[in-house]
Amino acid sequence: xATTAAAKRSFWExxxxxxxxxxxxxxxxxxxxGGGFFFILGGIEALIIRIQLIKPENDFISAGFYNEMITxxxxxxxxxxxxxxxxxxxxxxxxxxxxxxxxxxxxxxxLSFWLFFFGGLLLNLSxxxxxxxxAGWTSYASLSMDSSGHGIDYYIAGLQIAGAGTLMTGINFxxxxxxxxxxxxxxxxxxxxxxxxxxxxVLILFAFPPLTIxxxxxxxxxxxxxxxxxxxxxxxxVIYQHLFWIFxxxxxxxxxxxxxxxxxxxxxxxxxxxxxxxxxxxxATMLIAFLGFMVWAHHMFTVGxxxxxxxxxxxxxxxxxxxxxxxxxxWLLTMWGGQVTINSAMLWALGFIPTFTxxxxxxxxxxxxxxxxxxxxxxxxxxxxxxxxxxGSVFGIFAALHYWWPKxxxxxxxxxxxxxTFWPFFIGVHLTFFVQHLLGLMGMPRRYxxxxxxxxxxxxxxxxxxGAFLMGVGAxxxxxxxxxxxxxxxxxxxxxxxxxxxxxxxxxxPYYNFxxxxxxxxxxxxxxxxxxxxxxxxxxxxxxxxxxPNGSIIPFLMSIGFFISGFGFIYQTDNVYWYLALYGxxxxxxALMIIRSVKDDYGYYIPKEELEKxxxxxxx
Amino acid sequence: xxxxxxxxxxxxxxxxxxxEKATLEGKNKFFGIWxxxxxxxxxxxxxxxxxxxxxxxxxxxxxxxxxxGLGLVFIMTMLLLTSSLTSVYAMYHMxxxxxxxxxxxxxxxxxxxxxxxxxxxxxxxxxxxxxxFTFRSSAFGSAFYALVGFHGGHVLFGICWLTTLxxxxxxxxxxxxxxxxxxxxSIYWHFIDVVWVFIFSVVYLMGKVG
Ligand code: HEM
Ligand SMILES: [Cu+2]
Numbered sequence: 070x071a072t073t074a075a076a077k078r079s080f081w082e083x084x085x086x087x088x089x090x091x092x093x094x095x096x097x098x099x100x101x102x103g104g105g106f107f108f109i110l111g112g113i114e115a116l117i118i119r120i121q122l123i124k125p126e127n128d129f130i131s132a133g134f135y136n137e138m139i140t141x142x143x144x145x146x147x148x149x150x151x152x153x154x155x156x157x158x159x160x161x162x163x164x165x166x167x168x169x170x171x172x173x174x175x176x177x178x179x180l181s182f183w184l185f186f187f188g189g190l191l192l193n194l195s196x197x198x199x200x201x202x203x204a205g206w207t208s209y210a211s212l213s214m215d216s217s218g219h220g221i222d223y224y225i226a227g228l229q230i231a232g233a234g235t236l237m238t239g240i241n242f243x244x245x246x247x248x249x250x251x252x253x254x255x256x257x258x259x260x261x262x263x264x265x266x267x268x269x270x271v272l273i274l275f276a277f278p279p280l281t282i283x284x285x286x287x288x289x290x291x292x293x294x295x296x297x298x299x300x301x302x303x304x305x306x307v308i309y310q311h312l313f314w315i316f317x318x319x320x321x322x323x324x325x326x327x328x329x330x331x332x333x334x335x336x337x338x339x340x341x342x343x344x345x346x347x348x349x350x351x352x353a354t355m356l357i358a359f360l361g362f363m364v365w366a367h368h369m370f371t372v373g374x375x376x377x378x379x380x381x382x383x384x385x386x387x388x389x390x391x392x393x394x395x396x397x398x399x400w401l402l403t404m405w406g407g408q409v410t411i412n413s414a415m416l417w418a419l420g421f422i423p424t425f426t427x428x429x430x431x432x433x434x435x436x437x438x439x440x441x442x443x444x445x446x447x448x449x450x451x452x453x454x455x456x457x458x459x460x461g462s463v464f465g466i467f468a469a470l471h472y473w474w475p476k477x478x479x480x481x482x483x484x485x486x487x488x489x490t491f492w493p494f495f496i497g498v499h500l501t502f503f504v505q506h507l508l509g510l511m512g513m514p515r516r517y518x519x520x521x522x523x524x525x526x527x528x529x530x531x532x533x534x535x536g537a538f539l540m541g542v543g544a545x546x547x548x549x550x551x552x553x554x555x556x557x558x559x560x561x562x563x564x565x566x567x568x569x570x571x572x573x574x575x576x577x578x579p580y581y582n583f584x585x586x587x588x589x590x591x592x593x594x595x596x597x598x599x600x601x602x603x604x605x606x607x608x609x610x611x612x613x614x615x616x617x618p619n620g621s622i623i624p625f626l627m628s629i630g631f632f633i634s635g636f637g638f639i640y641q642t643d644n645v646y647w648y649l650a651l652y653g654x655x656x657x658x659x660a661l662m663i664i665r666s667v668k669d670d671y672g673y674y675i676p677k678e679e680l681e682k683x684x685x686x687x688x689x
Numbered sequence: 690x691x692x693x694x695x696x697x698x699x700x701x702x703x704x705x706x707x708x709e710k711a712t713l714e715g716k717n718k719f720f721g722i723w724x725x726x727x728x729x730x731x732x733x734x735x736x737x738x739x740x741x742x743x744x745x746x747x748x749x750x751x752x753x754x755x756x757x758g759l760g761l762v763f764i765m766t767m768l769l770l771t772s773s774l775t776s777v778y779a780m781y782h783m784x785x786x787x788x789x790x791x792x793x794x795x796x797x798x799x800x801x802x803x804x805x806x807x808x809x810x811x812x813x814x815x816x817x818x819x820x821x822f823t824f825r826s827s828a829f830g831s832a833f834y835a836l837v838g839f840h841g842g843h844v845l846f847g848i849c850w851l852t853t854l855x856x857x858x859x860x861x862x863x864x865x866x867x868x869x870x871x872x873x874x875s876i877y878w879h880f881i882d883v884v885w886v887f888i889f890s891v892v893y894l895m896g897k898v899g
Contacts, residue, residue: 173717236728244721248713274724278731286739286835295824295831296748297739303746303828308739315735667857669866671696 089620091175092580093160096182097477100157101470103186107149110193112544114142119501119537122530125522132518136203137220139516141193143206144224147320148231149189151462155327156181156238158469159266161477163242165571165578166263168251168587173244174237175618176665181234181241183628188231191635195223205516207317210298210309213287219639225288226635230628232277232284239273242266251570252609253589257351260569260593261344264351265330268358269323275362276319283312292642307372314365322361324458326354328465329396332418335472336400338565339415340407343593346399353392353399360389370441379438386436393429397422413487417468420495424460428453431506446516449509455502467491467547475560479577483557486550494543500536504529568593573606575687581615584680612681614674621670623661630658699865704786709872711865718869719876726880733884736836737891744896748827751820753896762893765808766885769844772801773882776875783871788863791871792855798878799851802844809841833892840888843881850874 087095118138121129130138164172172178195201202224204212213221246267250259259267287309289295296302298309329350337344344350366374366382400422411419431453435441444450467490475481508529513520520526563572570587571578573595585608591597598604637651698712705711710719744753779794813834816822824834851874858867 174721240721240724240728243724244717247720248716274728275731278728279735282732282735282739289824289831289835293824295835296826296828297743297831297835299828301748302826303743303748304831305742305746305828308742311738312735663853666853671699671866 086620088625089179089622091171091179091618091620091624093164093172093175093178094477094578094580096178097157097161099182100153100160100185101477103182103189104150104153104157107145107189107193108151108154109544111142111145111150112541114138114145116537116541118142119534121518122520123534124531125527126519128519133200133203135518136205136516137196137201140202140205140208140220140224141196144192144202144228145189146458147206147324148228149185149192151324151458151466152235153185153189154466155269155324155462156185156235158331158466158473159242159269159327162473162571163263163266164245164249165476165574165582166260166569167246167249167254168570168583168589169245169249170582170586170615171618172241173248174241176621176624177237177241179621180624180627181238183624184234184237184631185231187628187632188227188229188234188635190227191230191632192223192227195220195227207313208287209313210287210290210306214290214298214306221287222291222639222642225284225291226638229281229284229288230631230635232281233631235273236277236281239270239277242270243274246270251583251586251589253594257348258589258592258594260330261333261347261350261354262327262330265326265328265333265354268354269326272319272323272326272358272361276316276323279312280316283309283316286312288638292638307369310369310372311365314368315362317368318365319358319361321454321457322357324462325465326357328421328462328469329354331465331469331472332400332421333403334569335414335418335468336403337593338472338567339410339412339418340404341410341566342403342407343568343596344399345402345405346395347592349395350399353395356392357389360385360392364389367436367438367441370438371445383436383438387433390429390433397426412471412484413482413491414468414471416488416491417464417471420491421460421464421468424456424464424495424498428456428460431456444509446514447509448505448513448515451515452502452505452509455498455505459498459502467494472565473571474554475564475576476571477577478555479560480554480557481560481564482554483550486546486553490543490547490550492543493539493546497536497539497541497543500539501533502536504532508533563595568596570594570606579683581617581675581680584615584684585612586610612677612684614677615680616672616674618672619670621665623665627658627661630654630656630661634658701865704863704865704868706784708783708786708863708865708868710869712869715865715869715872718873722873722876726877729880733836733839733887736832736839737887740832740836740892743828743832746828746832748829750827750830751822753829753833753892756816756820756822757893757897759893759897761808761812762889765805765812766889768801768805768808769882769885772798772805773879775801776878780872780875783863783868786863791863792859795851795855795871799848799855802848802851802878806841806844806848809837809844813838837888837892840881840884843884847874847878847881850877 087099090096090099117130118135121127121135121138160172160178164170192202198219200218200220202208202213202216202220204216204221204224208221208224213224246259246263286295286297290298290304296304298304298306300306333344333350364382364386366378367386370379370382409415431449435444435450435453471482471487508526509515511525513526520530560576562575564576565572570589573587574582587594587606588609590607594606598606631654634651634654637647637649637654640647641651708715710716775794776798779791779798782790782794822830824831854867854870854874861867
């Protein structure tokens with residue numbers, strides 16, 4: 070009896086702990102769990118799409134539901150799966166890599182997570198309440214203005230809430246990297262993953278506002294009768310496309326640049342060699358980010374912007390291949406002459422190189438504005454972006470999870486199961502998406518519900534569906550690996566003979582990260598100490614009390630307020646009583662904001678004695 | 690030996706020369722607000738783009754030449770520019786640790802902001818009742834109210850923010866915990882002012898002349 074009561078209490082304490090946490094490492098766990106959940110959801114939607122396309126004129130699902138599936142698959146995968154998992158990895162690792170005790174705004178960090186979570190929840194609740202959005206993940210005004218029901222309204226409200234969280238994350242990470250680097254951690258000593266986190270955060274900061282505005286315009290038009298996209302009153306629907314892609318193209322770099330950072334860490338660690346061309350890598354990252362803002366109209370070659378505009382955007386697009394190529398060569402040269410270890414993390418990194426290179430190559434093909442009239446809106450485009458997003462972002466996520474799992478959860482993932490995850494997934498990706506290029510070239514348009522028999526599309530689609538199921542097998546083995554490893558051995562502080570600061574603290578890191586802030590003596594600080602010192606990072610300050618932020622339930626409650634208000638926005642067009650939810654939810658959140666601002670929160674201190682005890686424990 | 694931390698470092702006897710950046714939290718706030726304003730710049734830039742694309746789409750309704758009167762807008766510009774200046778005075782007194790004078794100038798800043806907002810509300814009411822020019826009447830109307838109203842919303846938010854700060858800290862004097870808060874507000878307020886300068890030129894001047 071007594072023990073169950075204790076277990077029960079500790080369970081609720083555990084939940085409460087995560088609801089109120091502002092610790093970047095726990096917020097990372099939340100992001101990974103939330104993103105992982107939506108990843109499974111998006112994966113199921115993908116399989117439903119592929120089952121529908123397994124044979125000609127299939128009627129597995131209706132045309133309307135098919136549209137909801139493609140829309141929700143794309144939207145979920147990009148906004149609710151890939152980005153949150155990436156943000157989770159950044160949260161878990163970046164502060165450790167720069168020798169910081171947390172991020173600049175821990176409270177805001179928690180708010181970012183809960184906004185993402187409730188935004189995603191809102192979006193997906195549309196399935197239960199009368200139909201999901203069905204105008205594609207791009208939700209062009211031409212389609213979305215005509216879509217009946219409330220699906221698109223859910224898209225608007227859900228993405229607006231989740232997007233606000235992402236924007237705050239961007240600001241938070243930039244401020245963290247600018248102000249909180251440990252003594253000696255100059256910009257040009259930052260690990261590549263920290264660099265790409267930094268540049269990605271800048272991309273988020275400048276790319277998300279156009280999306281925010283675009284969603285506002287769509288909201289005003291759909292819910293409040295304005296005329297931005299109403300051609301009869303002088304509106305213009307091409308504006309939507311511009312704003313969407315001014316956001317959308319940088320968005321694809323938000324998804325890939327952090328993974329470039331991950332691969333840079335992994336190649337260096339498992340080649341036991343310093344990253345080749347560190348400086349070039351940093352500047353290539355910046356160049357890609359900069360060019361990423363200059364090429365949005367390559368998604369609009371067929372809109373009719375004119376040959377001059379199209380030509381300029383085509384040249385800009387192809388130029389991005391140059392810094393990307395620099396990176397590929399630097400990774401290859403990092404392995405060249407190194408002592409290469411091939412384990413699960415490294416397998417994903419090695420699989421990434423050819424896969425992503427093919428995706429980049431088809432990208433350059435698409436970047437030719439003349440040829441794009443043939444490719445546009447065909448399965449060729451679907452093949453292209455899955456090669457880069459799956460071969461880049463998803464492979465990167467798997468690589469990062471295998472690499473940093475010990476640091477994040479204190480357990481090493483099983484190697485055998487790791488390899489068993491990789492091979493079906495890797496083969497599945499190429500089976501699924503390679504044939505899609507050919508299907509596209511033979512004329513199969515994207516986003517079509519059925520295709521006709523005997524038009525040379527049957528075999529390709531069958532192969533593609535088989536590949537999709539293979540990827541599903543890989544994903545399931547990964548879940549099994551997580552469960553098996555949870556009962557496995559505890560991880561050492563530095564299981565991979567690492568080079569960067571995160572491997573200098575225990576696995577998982579203590580809640581204050583560093584008892585004493587580390588002193589950094591160069592690039593790859595831990596490696597330097599292994600080679601030239603005693604393998605321990607010197608301290609930059611005497612042992613003293615450590616300042617910590619207080620936890621808070623306000624971020625969670627505030628996000629609920631916005632969530633409720635989201636329903637108000639969606640349904641006020643049906644019934645004015647929904648204004649109660651709209652204003653009530655907003656008022657609740659604003660009141661919490663005021664409370665947060667008015668109530669002093671000085672944080673607390675971990676006494677020196679406690680840190681001393683912990684250090685003694687570690688030394689034993 | 691074991692002593693409990695009382696956060697006394699936030700309330701020093703002698704204030705440092707830049708109290709707003711003396712703590713790590715203060716420094717974070719300082720950088721944070723600048724990055725936030727970077728994002729805000731893009732928000733407004735997007736709305737400016739939308740406005741420029743739609744400003745001649747009047748759908749038979751009144752055009753910008755018929756609507757705008759530069760007199761009122763000139764007064765509004767003066768009010769907001771002056772409020773930016775008074776907030777500079779306030780920050781000057783903050784760095785000299787003169788709490789009373791800082792409050793005085795912040796108060797004036799807020800009043801000027803309210804004056805600006807009152808003019809704007811009058812302006813909008815005038816367009817709606819006398820011209821039937823609304824958020825819904827044409828694409829031009831939608832774009833105009835979205836841009837100018839979004840700015841007005843920022844002014845309103847700033848006034849509420851300032852009021853909360855002033856009420857909360859009225860009896861406390863200056864310390865290293867609240868100095869960054871005042872400074873963050875003032876940076877935000879300058880930004881709102883700069884955006885208005887662009888609205889004044891792009892919307893009103895170009896609308897009247899161009
Ligand atoms: C050398 C690099 C790349 C080039 C030249 C390139 C070029 C292009 C072009 C021209 C299109 C538009 C095709 C059309 O709709 O007709 C496109 C679509 C797309 N690309 Fe890329 N791309 C590159 C890399 C990437 C990367 C790294 C990602 C993501 C990680 C990505 C994700 C996408 C997505 C999601 C779309 C489809 C958007 C949609 O219509 O829904 N691309 N790419
Ligand atoms: Cu693009």
